[in-house]
Amino acid sequence: MMFSTKAEYGVRVMVELARRGGDQPIPLAEIAEREGLPLAYLEHLVARLRKADLIESRRGAHGGYLLAREADQITMAEVVEALEGSIAPIECISGLPDGSVVCARETDPDHVCTTKLLWTRVRFSIIRTLTETTLADLIPTNRKQPAAA
Amino acid sequence: MMFSTKAEYGVRVMVELARRGGDQPIPLAEIAEREGLPLAYLEHLVARLRKADLIESRRGAHGGYLLAREADQITMAEVVEALEGSIAPIECISGLPDGSVVCARETDPDHVCTTKLLWTRVRFSIIRTLTETTLADLIPTNRKQPAAA
DNA sequence: TGATACCCTACTGCGCAAGTAGGTATTCGA
DNA sequence: TCGAATACCTACTTGCGCAGTAGGGTATCA
Numbered sequence: 104m105m106f107s108t109k110a111e112y113g114v115r116v117m118v119e120l121a122r123r124g125g126d127q128p129i130p131l132a133e134i135a136e137r138e139g140l141p142l143a144y145l146e147h148l149v150a151r152l153r154k155a156d157l158i159e160s161r162r163g164a165h166g167g168y169l170l171a172r173e174a175d176q177i178t179m180a181e182v183v184e185a186l187e188g189s190i191a192p193i194e195c196i197s198g199l200p201d202g203s204v205v206c207a208r209e210t211d212p213d214h215v216c217t218t219k220l221l222w223t224r225v226r227f228s229i230i231r232t233l234t235e236t237t238l239a240d241l242i243p244t245n246r247k248q249p250a251a252a
Numbered sequence: 253m254m255f256s257t258k259a260e261y262g263v264r265v266m267v268e269l270a271r272r273g274g275d276q277p278i279p280l281a282e283i284a285e286r287e288g289l290p291l292a293y294l295e296h297l298v299a300r301l302r303k304a305d306l307i308e309s310r311r312g313a314h315g316g317y318l319l320a321r322e323a324d325q326i327t328m329a330e331v332v333e334a335l336e337g338s339i340a341p342i343e344c345i346s347g348l349p350d351g352s353v354v355c356a357r358e359t360d361p362d363h364v365c366t367t368k369l370l371w372t373r374v375r376f377s378i379i380r381t382l383t384e385t386t387l388a389d390l391i392p393t394n395r396k397q398p399a400a401a
Numbered sequence: 402t403g404a405t406a407c408c409c410t411a412c413t414g415c416g417c418a419a420g421t422a423g424g425t426a427t428t429c430g431a
Numbered sequence: 432t433c434g435a436a437t438a439c440c441t442a443c444t445t446g447c448g449c450a451g452t453a454g455g456g457t458a459t460c461a
Binding site for chain 2: 434435436437438439440
Binding site for chain 1: 450452459
């Protein structure tokens, strides 16, 4: 297994928010019950989504959460990254802000990390897939024809 | 992080075996020292690689390991799968032998799992990348021009 | 003013990755 | 024939992070 339940649950929450849409905020308790997930745990995940500006919150009675943008303006790369942290197939490969890739084992400039090529490719293909898929692609009613993978 | 060090270390071992080539078996201790990895731990990993028929072993003095096939006949999908087990981005998505994908949460036929589409895509793109990359692609001396990712 | 909801921090249990340890079996060279 | 070198196997240990719980505080509405 590669992603934790943070990504799994969090994506479900996002889908649920998108599926209902509208301006009415949706209480997290409703989603938790409908999906059969523990509310207290979802609260942690929603906090991450909110900090990443993917959802907005309304406090108080009749409060809840709603999407910060239209569903087709939210890529799953943003969602997964907000939930899981930086996407890296293995520990030593991580993306820098400038887009380059570093390998923690490459200290000696002579000793080029041969496996880096593999993990870089894997990372790239995951990110590309997640970026090409928007939240709107996952909504059943919204039958947009997604670009073939 | 998504793959464990099993994949990381195991791939390094495979690369090292391929880099040296020849008919002389290579002792694991040599690889462990060169890569700075714990020998006793590597033994667990090579056991998996051997059971998957990716490497062969020679016991006794001057024994060691060698590739079971030519490096360009070994895909990284085989290697990673042997080390990590079946490749699935999240728990509930796993591939059946017939190639179909099941979602553990899809008990009720009415309740189609909307997130399944996403994880299926991710899984497919990972597997495709790993399958397209052979061990030979990772060997620096063997300057094959790999197909662009 | 009370109910409803978000919000925050701290704590816990547990499974598993990562590594250790110690032994056995096999093969080679001298 | 023996000892060194190596693969091979099983069991054990340790640390950490995921997954979840607990309990409060704060904002908002009717």
